[in-house]
Amino acid sequence: MNDKLQIADKTFSSRLFTGTGKFSSSALMKSALLASESELITVALKRVDVQDKDDDILSHLNHPRINLLPNTSGVRNAKEAVFAAQLSREALETNWIKLEIHPDPKYLLPDPIETLKAAEALVKLGFVVMPYIHADPVLCKRLEEVGTQCVMPLGAPIGSNKGLKTQDFLEIIIDQSNVPVIVDAGIGAPSHAAYAMELGADAVLVNTAIAVSQNPTAMAIAFKLAVEAGRIAHQAKLAPIVHKKAEASSPLTSFLN
Numbered sequence: 001m002n003d004k005l006q007i008a009d010k011t012f013s014s015r016l017f018t019g020t021g022k023f024s025s026s027a028l029m030k031s032a033l034l035a036s037e038s039e040l041i042t043v044a045l046k047r048v049d050v051q052d053k054d055d056d057i058l059s060h061l062n063h064p065r066i067n068l069l070p071n072t073s074g075v076r077n078a079k080e081a082v083f084a085a086q087l088s089r090e091a092l093e094t095n096w097i098k099l100e101i102h103p104d105p106k107y108l109l110p111d112p113i114e115t116l117k118a119a120e121a122l123v124k125l126g127f128v129v130m131p132y133i134h135a136d137p138v139l140c141k142r143l144e145e146v147g148t149q150c151v152m153p154l155g156a157p158i159g160s161n162k163g164l165k166t167q168d169f170l171e172i173i174i175d176q177s178n179v180p181v182i183v184d185a186g187i188g189a190p191s192h193a194a195y196a197m198e199l200g201a202d203a204v205l206v207n208t209a210i211a212v213s214q215n216p217t218a219m220a221i222a223f224k225l226a227v228e229a230g231r232i233a234h235q236a237k238l239a240p241i242v243h244k245k246a247e248a249s250s251p252l253t254s255f256l257n
């Protein structure tokens with residue numbers, strides 16, 4: 001069965017996207033990310049030394065399977081985001097950008113107005129834009145209309161590990177989206193990732209839950225398997241929930257009949 005995910009000009013076999021922050025060492029990061037089999041890995045531009053091609057973090061991500069997804073984390077508005085994306089295109093030779101504008105350091109919630117503004121500008125400049133946003137179905141449609149290649153609604157605040165707190169809105173987004181929906185942020189356990197995939201998400205992005213686990217490599221494998229299981233379950237179609245009464249799994253006829 002061909003179940004690849006297409007975004008812009010790239011095709012992905014893995015529906016688990018990952019991040020590079022919070023690992024206790026670069027070696028551990030590399031081991032976990034390779035074990036995850038993730039093919040799209042985001043790295044904060046502010047962590048990359050764009051003058052240095054041998055930058056430590058980039059050298060650990062140099063692998064034929066890995067596509068780098070620079071992100072604009074740290075910018076405060078659309079203008080800064082566009083500038084950061086242009087810098088990244090020059091330095092890293094990719095026009096893919098994960099657009100993250102979250103000016104408030106306490107909750108790291110994405111600014112919807114600046115994100116839409118930046119997305120529109122970046123699409124016009126030829127970027128493949130992957131916007132990190134709140135699970136807002138109306139905003140997702142507006143982003144799709146300006147030409148983003150996917151939407152990345154949050155499950156819960158970044159790094160909170162709380163899971164799919166936005167589930168009702170994620171379901172609406174999944175139902176009405178014409179571009180891939182990637183649930184990003186707050187996914188704290190493989191079961192959360194599996195659930196997102198069961199709901200019909202096209203992919204998930206996970207960073208903290210893998211990086212801060214006691215065994216990031218084992219946890220990466222657990223996430224990989226969970227994403228695969230959730231995807232297969234979604235395609236197989238889940239049995240419907242039956243309300244208000246039980247329904248016997250076997251016929252309720254007596255053995256004596």
Ligand SMILES: CC(=O)[C@@H](O)[C@H](O)COP(=O)(O)O
Binds near residue numbers: 157
């Ligand atoms: C790395 C990255 O892009 C994060 O901003 C992303 O949203 C992941 O969130 P978690 O760390 O909660 O998985």
